[in-house]
Amino acid sequence: MSKSFNIKTGDEVKVIAGKDKGATGKVIRVLRDEDRLVVEGVNIIKRHLKAGQNAAGQQTPGGIVAAEAPIHVSNVQLLEDGKPVRIGFRRDAVTKRRPDGSTYSAERSVRISRASGKEI
Template sequence: MQNVPSTRLQSKLKKGDEVIVISGKDKGKSGKIISVITATNRVLVEGVKLVKKHLSAQKAMARQQQPGVIQKETSIAVSNVMLKDPKTGKPTRVGYRVEADGSKVRVAKASGTVIDTVKKSSSDNKKSAAKAPKAKAQNEPKTSKSKSK
């Protein structure tokens, strides 16, 4: 049984990022993220953690591929990779910063280099609209409760 974390963490890495493996048998290798698996906090990195898979003739026919041995990437824990700093080429942590124009950007912590801008999703807009306070009607009469004996 595979060790699955009980909570999902929001990853600061996303598809297409250039990352460096910081621990494990492929330590020091770098590659581009093919996909991010948020349910298990894992990523698929191009050319990293390659395994050989034996493809039988029956399965190959079903997939319309050649039978034989193929190499494919397997997932690696998000904690074992770090973003490659675009300026220095070294591993760096990722942070967020709000620019003067109000846009949110991802930043390399080591050099302060802007990686890219964060796009607002439609769910973020719905959340902000729900949090907005409702305006009270100005024509509402004020009522005071008085105790009568």
């Protein structure tokens, strides 16, 4: 069963704990199984790569490569208009269409800001 996160790819977040506390960035990737996120420009690590060949037989250069490492989802908070907000959910009634052309009513879950009530 897949876990559900309040934060999704593309959201702007602020780091609230750890060595990069106070930094903001966009979520690049969500790792649901590990409860972690990869945030642009946050938790930068360096890896030493040996020169060699890739699967296509092309030469790859070696050197020191900097990349973002995942951070725990509890260490970030969603930003809305540059301010940290808590996330809530609202169920909206929608009309859906079946492949045969008939319609039916259903509900859709929408993320909202607890402070303003606006849809995120």
